Amino acid sequence: MEATASARYLRGSAQKARLVVDMIRGKDVNQALAILRFSRKRAAESIEKCMRSAIANANEAAEKANVSIDPDELWVRTAFVDRGPTKNRRRVRPAPQGRAYREQRHFCHVTISLSNDARPAAKGAKPEDAAKPSKLAESKRRKRGGAAAAPRAKRAAKKEEPEAAAEKPATKKASKKKAKSEE
Secondary structure (H helix, E strand, O other): OEEEEEEEEEEOOHHHHHHHHHHHOOOEHHHHHHHHHHOOOOHHHHHHHHHHHHHHHHHHHHHHOOOOOOHHHOEEEEEEEEEEEEEEEEEEEEOHHHOEEEEEEEEEEEEEEEEOOOOOOOOOOOOOOOOHHHHHHHHHHOOOOHHHHHHHHHHHHHHHHHHHHHHOOOOHHHHHHHHHHHO
8 A cells, every 4th residue: 555645835945855855765664754853954854744644644545445554564665855936035145246146945845655565675686595605706716818817827927936936046146155055
């Protein structure tokens, strides 16, 4: 079951209200109400009222359909903010170089939709039955070709050289000292 509520002509810009709405989208109703309650944004109070209205709408729709609904099972399915009208006030604000700016009063419209249906799986989440560890190990063993293989080949050659260097001396002086000590 889905229920919607909208609050129109809320004071404040839509951009600022979207910051609050983004925090509650996809959350449980109780968790969303807690976020709105303790948020320090000015728009949170009016969005909380809209959220409580959506919960009441869900209960009312369930009663009309003769279905029992648990408000704790509701979650925020969609929540969005539209831009409302901008009212040019008849007041002016001082601006640099002797100019004056007109004050603008911004409004916005908030719409919240709640649902008690099962939530869809997250887009980034993958099923757990996939063989992730084996794919990871397989990709580490696989050799890369092309330009990416050249630096690896140099490193592998350098690792083999120290073993060979232990058998033969690195400089002429070291070889002379070794020859004298053998005599």
